[in-house]
Amino acid sequence: MSEQVKKPVGITETVLRDAHQSLIATRMSTEQMLPIIDKMDKVGYHSVECWGGATFDASLRFLKEDPWDRLRKLRDGFKNTKLQMLLRGQNLLGYRHYADDVVEYFVQKSIANGIDIIRIFDALNDLRNLETSVKACVKEGGHAQIALAYTLGDAYTLDYWKDIAKRIEDMGANSICIKDMAGLLVPYKATELVTALKEATSLPIQLHTHYTSGVASMTYMKAVEAGCDVIDTAISPLALGTSQPATEVMVETFKGTPYDSGLDQNLLAEIADYFRPMREVWLESGLLNPKVMGVNIKTLLYQVPGGMLSNLVSQLKDAKAEDKYEQVLEEVPRVRKDFGEPPLVTPSSQIVGTQAVLNVLMGERYKMITKESKALLHGEYGQTVKPFNAEVQKKACGDEEPITCRPADKIEPELTKIEAEMAQYKQQDEDVLSYALFPQVAKEFFEYREAQQTKIDPSVADKKNGAYPV
Numbered sequence: 001m002s003e004q005v006k007k008p009v010g011i012t013e014t015v016l017r018d019a020h021q022s023l024i025a026t027r028m029s030t031e032q033m034l035p036i037i038d039k040m041d042k043v044g045y046h047s048v049e050c051w052g053g054a055t056f057d058a059s060l061r062f063l064k065e066d067p068w069d070r071l072r073k074l075r076d077g078f079k080n081t082k083l084q085m086l087l088r089g090q091n092l093l094g095y096r097h098y099a100d101d102v103v104e105y106f107v108q109k110s111i112a113n114g115i116d117i118i119r120i121f122d123a124l125n126d127l128r129n130l131e132t133s134v135k136a137c138v139k140e141g142g143h144a145q146i147a148l149a150y151t152l153g154d155a156y157t158l159d160y161w162k163d164i165a166k167r168i169e170d171m172g173a174n175s176i177c178i179k180d181m182a183g184l185l186v187p188y189k190a191t192e193l194v195t196a197l198k199e200a201t202s203l204p205i206q207l208h209t210h211y212t213s214g215v216a217s218m219t220y221m222k223a224v225e226a227g228c229d230v231i232d233t234a235i236s237p238l239a240l241g242t243s244q245p246a247t248e249v250m251v252e253t254f255k256g257t258p259y260d261s262g263l264d265q266n267l268l269a270e271i272a273d274y275f276r277p278m279r280e281v282w283l284e285s286g287l288l289n290p291k292v293m294g295v296n297i298k299t300l301l302y303q304v305p306g307g308m309l310s311n312l313v314s315q316l317k318d319a320k321a322e323d324k325y326e327q328v329l330e331e332v333p334r335v336r337k338d339f340g341e342p343p344l345v346t347p348s349s350q351i352v353g354t355q356a357v358l359n360v361l362m363g364e365r366y367k368m369i370t371k372e373s374k375a376l377l378h379g380e381y382g383q384t385v386k387p388f389n390a391e392v393q394k395k396a397c398g399d400e401e402p403i404t405c406r407p408a409d410k411i412e413p414e415l416t417k418i419e420a421e422m423a424q425y426k427q428q429d430e431d432v433l434s435y436a437l438f439p440q441v442a443k444e445f446f447e448y449r450e451a452q453q454t455k456i457d458p459s460v461a462d463k464k465n466g467a468y469p470v
């Protein structure tokens, strides 16, 4: 080992995004983040993931914060560290496909407000859905990382992953991430996968997984030994369970090896000390449920992400049909197969899960088909790795011609229209994008913001035609 060339592993810290999204429903506020970022900035992380995913929605909806303002504050504080975000390709941070002009504008504004690295993925791994955002990111001088939604199934052979990696390199992306949202990648499979990807491409490889099934830190070790360049970890008070492996543990694991990250454990300990009392508060309030901290082996048995399992349970509870749980779990892979065997990640996980529940509850498969299932089978989300079950597709779409082009090609530019719709609320350019993504939630936030401003400065009310009582 000692004669090997040094190849320090990079560490992406997820505490400000995925870790709190996975454990406490994305409820960490900017105020809770700011006091520690000066220390975090001294660690020497490869990057800090701090934006995107559910953070945007949760900021507006629950925390009554402007997500753009959070990003600017983090940018001010992180003087030496790259800031990273997660983006769902043509869906941006929302749940539908947006027109290219909205996607381009969103990427431009994300980078202008402080993002360095954009991790972009598509639920179906349909690279056409990533073209616009990758191009925009590169144009704005950002680092475009394409994430592959990792999943298992007949279609997902090593050749499939190698081929897609080559295509990603051809698209002009700067790096590749294996995004294992369910914790399905087991250690020795990680060796195979990373080795294969390294053969196929010269792009840096990053691995993102969750601790859900209990194997994640071993998976990181095997992946790094096989050449993985960067891993995603969370500082220990927000690690494990449905979150990532602990930063300190991985740093210690590689210490003194060619993969030594060089990060300072004393500094990491101080950062952990900052978050630990918060964890206690979240545990006491019930925001952090000890249930999500255990090992959930069912995720490996059923190949279903942890979040999807809990969604199925709550849907069945609502329908007073909890006894159908096992039946639904057996139905999920069948629906997934009919739907072209997509990875199960937002939004495909919700689409497949809800349809599986309906199939079981109705006592007849596809007696009822959801709007979203129909859209998927109509090609509105893009192309799946395998063809749809023709019979099921026919049942859902009838004689409608399925979409086979890039779905966004069917969407007219929409930025001007959106801007006109929300003009009365606009206080900054970025507000247009908040509104484009979450119209109702953003509108409520804008009204709240205005009311707050009026409270602080009653003259604002005058400027707004005296709409607010003094």
Ligand code: CO
Pocket (backbone or CB within 6 Å): 018, 181, 208, 209, 210
């Ligand atoms: Co994740």
